Amino acid sequence: MLFRKSEKKDVKSIMEIINEAKDYFKNNGIDQWQNGYPNEESILKDIEEGENYVLCDEEGKIIASCAISFRGEKNYLIIEKGSWKTNTPYAVIHRVAVRSSLKGKGLSGILVKEAEKMCRGKEIKSIRIDTHQDNKSMQRLILKNGFEYCGIIYVEDGSERLAYEKVL
Secondary structure, three states: OEEEEOOHHHHHHHHHHHHHHHHHHHHOOOOOOOOOOOOHHHHHHHHHOOOEEEEEOOOOOEEEEEEEEOOOOHHHOOOEOOOOOOOOOOEEEEEEEEOHHHOOOOHHHHHHHHHHHHHHHHOOOEEEEEEOOOOHHHHHHHHHOOOEEEEEEEOOOOOEEEEEEEEO
16 A cells, blocks of 8 residues: 555545545434535645645555644644643644545554654654544544543534544
């Protein structure tokens, strides 16, 4: 498998995967990604900022995607019912999505491991991530990969997200 930065030509494939995730959430009663976000515009912005990454199979087909940022996250400035583990620069993982036909194969875990490698290369000592309270599969991934629950944060539309951090 190949992990690489996304390019503009990848947007169609990335959006296919994200739309599969949106359908999964809708069909499972999870009110996440149901308001038009993420959309092509947000993915293109991630790509332009050099923060979108894809995982490709042996034939080069995109099978997973995520955003990894080192610029901080304004929604993480306020955390309720807990606190962050560190006060140092951190990476953020957002918009993790895997092709529906390949769920359960450990691909999201590979994305997390790649983010960890990037952090080590930049001497960043922690990674933060958040998810919807009903997104149990993401919560399992987060905990399985060594993140610890830190509290509640709020996204732009005011909805709550469970916040986690992993100290490297």
